[in-house]
Amino acid sequence: MKHLLTPLALVLSAAAGWLVYQYATGQREQAAKPPSARPQAVELATITRRDLQERVELVGSLEPLADVTIRSRARGYITALPFDVGDRIAADEHGRLPTVVELEDSTDRELLRGAEAALRVAQAQLAARQARLSFARNTTQRQAELATTGATSAQELDQAQSELAVAQAEVQLEEARVAQAASEVERNRLAVQQARLQAPFEGYVAQRLVEVGALANPDDPLLRIVDLARVRTTVSVVEQDYERLRVGQDAEVSVDAFPDEVFRGTVARIAPVLDPDTRTAVVHVEVDNPRLRLKPGMHARVSIVSQVRPRSPAVPASALLEHAEQPSVFVVAGDPPRVELRPVQIGLTDGDYVEVLSGLDAEACVVTLGSNLLQDGQAVTPLQASATELVAEDATEAPADSRSGAEPDQADTIPHIGG
Numbered sequence: 092m093k094h095l096l097t098p099l100a101l102v103l104s105a106a107a108g109w110l111v112y113q114y115a116t117g118q119r120e121q122a123a124k125p126p127s128a129r130p131q132a133v134e135l136a137t138i139t140r141r142d143l144q145e146r147v148e149l150v151g152s153l154e155p156l157a158d159v160t161i162r163s164r165a166r167g168y169i170t171a172l173p174f175d176v177g178d179r180i181a182a183d184e185h186g187r188l189p190t191v192v193e194l195e196d197s198t199d200r201e202l203l204r205g206a207e208a209a210l211r212v213a214q215a216q217l218a219a220r221q222a223r224l225s226f227a228r229n230t231t232q233r234q235a236e237l238a239t240t241g242a243t244s245a246q247e248l249d250q251a252q253s254e255l256a257v258a259q260a261e262v263q264l265e266e267a268r269v270a271q272a273a274s275e276v277e278r279n280r281l282a283v284q285q286a287r288l289q290a291p292f293e294g295y296v297a298q299r300l301v302e303v304g305a306l307a308n309p310d311d312p313l314l315r316i317v318d319l320a321r322v323r324t325t326v327s328v329v330e331q332d333y334e335r336l337r338v339g340q341d342a343e344v345s346v347d348a349f350p351d352e353v354f355r356g357t358v359a360r361i362a363p364v365l366d367p368d369t370r371t372a373v374v375h376v377e378v379d380n381p382r383l384r385l386k387p388g389m390h391a392r393v394s395i396v397s398q399v400r401p402r403s404p405a406v407p408a409s410a411l412l413e414h415a416e417q418p419s420v421f422v423v424a425g426d427p428p429r430v431e432l433r434p435v436q437i438g439l440t441d442g443d444y445v446e447v448l449s450g451l452d453a454e455a456c457v458v459t460l461g462s463n464l465l466q467d468g469q470a471v472t473p474l475q476a477s478a479t480e481l482v483a484e485d486a487t488e489a490p491a492d493s494r495s496g497a498e499p500d501q502a503d504t505i506p507h508i509g510g
Contacts, residue, residue, distance in 0.1 A: 130470040133430075134460035135423055138453060141405045143439045143446050145398040147335055149374070151326035153346070153389045156377065157292055157318035163307040165285045167194035172314075176299050180290045180316060188290045192313050196286035203279035210272035217265035224258035231255045294318040297387075317387065322380050323359065324391045327371035335397035336361055342376045343394045346385065354378050354385065358395060398439060405444040410457040411437070421458040421465055422451070423473060430458060432467040 171193035174180060182188050234251040237243035298315035307313060324344065328336060342356040356378035365372045376393050378385060410420045418437045421430040435450030451457070456473070458465065465471070 130427070130472045131461055131464055132472045132474060133421075133423070133458045133462070133465070134474045135456045136407050136410065136459045137456055138404045138406055138447060138451060139444075140402045141444055143400045143403050143405060143441050143444060144396050145335070145400075145439045146441065147328065147332045147395045147397050149326035149328060149393040149395065151324040151376075151391050151393060152387075153322050153324050153378075153385055153391050154387045155294075155297075155317040155319055156321045156323050157294065158297075158387075159291050159316050160312045161191060161288055161290075161314040161316065162310050162312055163192070163194060163285070163288060164309055165194065165282065166306070166308055167196065167286060169193070169301055169303050169305050169307055169313075170195050172299065172301070172303055174296045174299075174314070176296050178296045179293075180295065181293050188293070190287045191290050191296075191316070192288040192307075194286040194288075194307060196283050199279060199282040199286060203276065203283055206272065206275040206279045210269065210276050213265065213269040213272040217262070217269050220258065220261045220265045224255070224262045227251070227255040227258040288313070290316055292316070292318055294320075319380055319383050319385075319387075321377055322385050322387065323375050323377045324356075324393060326374050326376065326393055327366075327369065328374050330365060330370045330372075332397075333365065333372050336374060336395060341396050342378075343396075344376065344378050344385075345392050345394075346389045348386075348389060349384065354380075356393070400439050400446060403439065403446045404451075404453075405446050406451070406457050407459045408440060408443055408445050409459045410462070411445060412462055414463075420451070421462050423456045423458060423471060428471050428473055430465050430467065430469055430471055 169192065172191070173189065173193075174191050180189060180191065231248075231251040231254075234243055234248040238245065238248045294316045295318075296314060297317045300312050300314065301307065336358060338358055338361055340358045342358055344354045344356045345352070346354075356376045358374060359377040360375040362373040376395070406420065412419045412421070412432075417434055419432055419434045422433045423430055433450055433455075436448040438446035438448050440446065458471070460474075461471075
């Protein structure tokens with residue numbers, strides 16, 4: 092019995108080994124089959140001529156172009172606040188700006204009246220001294236004429252000249268007193284004016300920090316006034332984008348409150364230095380706000396056009412391979428269609444399209460959808476639907492050619508690929 096089991100075991104072992112060998116061989120053959128055996132469906136696009144814009148994307152917060160806090164230079168009780176939060180401050184027909192804060196000024200007005208009275212007294216005394224000076228001048232002149240004929244003595248002439256000198260000194264003294272009195276009047280007039288605080292510009296009241304009856308101390312904040320006719324956003328640009336910005340460049344500003352709208356702005360100022368800690372520079376972008384829809388404090392996204400390339404050859408950004416070591420695309424050609432990995436040199440990008448500087452001819456068809464599943468040389472099944480849409484889209488971007496009756500560029504059409 093033992094002699095029979097041994098040969099049987101050997102036969103079974105050989106059979107099992109043969110089955111394992113056949114299975115492994117089949118797996119290797121299946122793995123070795125080229126990927127082109129199963130065509131992959133892909134969407135295509137050709138090179139199109141587009142106006143590409145290179146942009147710098149930044150974020151910041153809106154702030155008013157003019158923002159002033161009204162403070163009092165004098166101490167006094169507040170007697171009137173004509174404007175409240177949200178009220179518009181406008182100049183009158185003569186261009187005079189209104190009073191926004193009034194302080195109690197009865198004491199200052201009384202001092203002003205006293206100073207004005209003292210000034211009138213000083214002016215009257217000056218007039219009396221000037222009359223006396225005129226009389227002394229005439230007397231001295233007559234004595235001098237009489238002295239030439241010997242009709243008067245030298246003593247009388249000296250006395251007349253002495254009285255003239257005294258009269259001149261008295262006039263100078265009264266002139267100084269008049270100037271002193273005038274200065275006192277002006278000082279009290281300024282004190283009265285400081286009790287009435289005027290708006291520095293047209294705008295809106297953003298904050299009212301006091302109420303009528305409160306005691307205003309020097310440098311206490313009373314009102315905050317902002318000008319909303321033009322707003323700005325202060326953003327920080329990184330070092331590598333700094334040289335791409337220039338004063339006067341166009342900017343697009345969007346806010347969450349109006350997600351479907353874009354507000355046009357301009358780069359107004361660029362800081363000449365970078366912050367050594369953050370390696371960023373401050374940039375001010377100003378935006379007209381005629382309808383006052385943009386409010387200070389809103390979060391703003393800023394897109395600045397730093398460079399424009401008109402009618403540049405471009406392909407959709409989705410055609411670029413993300414996993415490639417260098418910028419590359421899959422080009423479809425042949426019958427049946429197969430893909431070829433093609434390195435390209437790229438330029439500007441606007442997010443949707445990428446400029447192609449070299450590596451593709453004008454009739455090249457690139458894969459825009461499905462490229463991540465492809466291998467070099469794999470057979471594909473092109474889908475022409477998206478290609479047709481791209482042709483229509485590009486046709487709308489070149490109305491000049493359609494109006495002139497010119498034939499479309501060869502790069503603006505998609506050739507038929509495969510059967």
